[in-house]
Amino acid sequence: MARKIGSSSEITGPRIRDAALRLFARHGFASVSMRQIAAEVGVQAGALYLYTADKQALLFDLMQDHMTDLLCALQALPQCSDPAAQLDQFARFHIGYHLDRPDAVFIAYMELRSLSADNFAAIESLRRRYEDHLQGILIEGAAKGRFIFGDAKMTTLALIAMLTGVTNWYREGGRLSRADVQTLYADMALRAVSVAIE
Amino acid sequence: MARKIGSSSEITGPRIRDAALRLFARHGFASVSMRQIAAEVGVQAGALYLYTADKQALLFDLMQDHMTDLLCALQALPQCSDPAAQLDQFARFHIGYHLDRPDAVFIAYMELRSLSADNFAAIESLRRRYEDHLQGILIEGAAKGRFIFGDAKMTTLALIAMLTGVTNWYREGGRLSRADVQTLYADMALRAVSVAIE
DNA sequence: TCTTGAATTGAACGGGCATTCAGATAAGTT
DNA sequence: AACTTATCTGAATGCCCGTTCAATTCAAGA
Structure with missing residues (x-):
């Protein structure tokens, strides 16, 4: 057959x-x-x-599509000018997007070392663009005197690590709802750059 | 021969x-x-x-020794009663310990899925003890009115994810010194639970 | 209905895998 | 120096790997 x-x-x-x-x-x-x-x-x-073409291309395509979709969705967010509102929006977006695609996110963070050198560079550059978006929010917030933090690049990476960590433990139908988690993480992110909550 | x-x-x-x-x-x-x-x-x-005995045991022994050493070192920290000082100390300890053992830390976080079911359970229980230590600090701080945060368990996991993320980017001899990084992360952790810095 | 090409099989290729073990050699002990 | 034992080799076992390709069958258009 x-x-x-x-x-x-x-x-x-x-x-x-x-x-x-x-x-x-x-x-x-x-x-x-x-x-x-x-x-x-x-x-x-x-x-x-x-x-x-081969197994490597299969992995790369999955990762590239994920990163491209992520950047697209980020671009599509409504603009707002208040730094605190921007950071709040980013944190909620990141949590929500990642909770919707646990497998793709997991691969994008865990299988970087399985990529060939060229493919790694391509994915890293996409990831860099995502980080730069958050860093832009932080820098603008600091310039406007709304945020206080030590170092923009490091704070960016720390916040993304914190937010992405949600995928390690969140399970549908658990003690905390999706919206709970988004609020809690967004509030932590804001406090981490010295924005008072409540 | x-x-x-x-x-x-x-x-x-x-x-x-x-x-x-x-x-x-x-x-x-x-x-x-x-x-x-x-x-x-x-x-x-x-x-x-x-x-x-086999390849699996080699991985398990490496991970178990790492987690045991980590818990030992945590136990050996000087006690202090002020919640903010405790959290500051924990953050600095976590950053310092992890920067000293990048390979062991990387394996402990990345290779959990390579463990057999039994071995996974054993490592998870050690990791749980580490998390519980931080959670204890947070709960005590909240009880004393020094910390404000949404949910103790979630905040614990978020902080650990944030702190552990340092291993993704820190390189010896870079723009920020070890001490810089420890201070910056410790301050972020404190602010994330509403402790005013400076 | 016939023809064309898209979709898939199944076998094969060369190689690497974890693990075992009888045999060989060095270290340590008497 | 003789003997024991710890340490290691090298070959073998059986299995799975990614990838290729001629042959085959189905779908769809003429």
């Missing part, structure tokens, strides 16, 4: 990417074999190579 | 653990082969099994 009934690239392609995303997130890129991904989709390993 | 000149378990044992620590941190547990570790030490792969 060869071509399967009901088969089409519009179905198999996304199914491969979904399976790879889930398996990479759960077990790690290096531990997942092409055969495992294929089995999840219900095809033979060879069929994967109609949809990706 | 068989036994090598100058060979002894007191030398080879630690060298194997050092090599494994460095290689696991750099390339990931799943990507590192026993042959690579052996080559780093200058010995054949079979010799590793005089020092570890």
Whole structure:
């Protein structure tokens, strides 16, 4: 037997990417074999190579799409001029976006070292753009005298690490709701740069 | 040829653990082969099994020793009663300890999913004890009216994620000194729970 | 209905994997 | 110097890896 009934690239392609995303997130890129991904989709390993050049490209595409989508969604946020409102919005956005895509986020932070040098550089530059957005908010807030903090770059990285950490423990249906978590993290971020809350 | 000149378990044992620590941190547990570790030490792969039951035990021992040492060092800190001083001390300790052992820390946070179920539970329980220490400081500070925050458990995890994030970017000899970084992170932690700085 | 090309199989390739173990050699002890 | 024991080799075992490709079958347009 060869071509399967009901088969089409519009179905198999996304199914491969979904399976790879889930398996990479759960077990790690290096531990997942092409055969495992294929089995999840219900095809033979060879069929994967109609949809990706190789395993590395599969990982890179997943990461690049995630980062691109993230930057797009960030761009689409409504503008506001008050620094505290901007930081609050950023924190809520980051938490919400990350809680919606736990697997993609996990991969984007854990599998950087599985990328080839070129691919790593490409992803790092996208990530850098995201960080720069937050850093811009912090610097503007400091210039306007609304924020106080020690070092803009370090504070940026510390805040992003803090916010991203939510994916390590948050589970749907737990003690705290999504909105609770967004508020609590946003408030912590604001206080961390000396904005009084309540 | 068989036994090598100058060979002894007191030398080879630690060298194997050092090599494994460095290689696991750099390339990931799943990507590192026993042959690579052996080559780093200058010995054949079979010799590793005089020092570890298998590859999984090698990882587990590294992680367990790291967590045990961390808890020991935490215990050894001088006691103080002021909540703000306690949090400041904890933040400085965490940053300093983690900057001293980047490889061990990296493995302890990245390779949890490479552990067997039993080993994972053991490491998680050690990590839980560390988190509980910080949570105790936060709860006591809130009870004394010195700290304000939304939720103790969540704040604990957020602070630890923020502090641990330092290992992602700090490099010896960079723009900020070790002491700078400790001060900046400690101040952010304090502000995040509403303690006024300066 | 026939033809074309998209989709997939299944086998094969060369290689690396963790782990085991009999045999060999050096270190240490008497 | 002789003996014991700790240490290590090197080959072997059985398995899984990523990737390729000729052959095959289905879908869809003419």
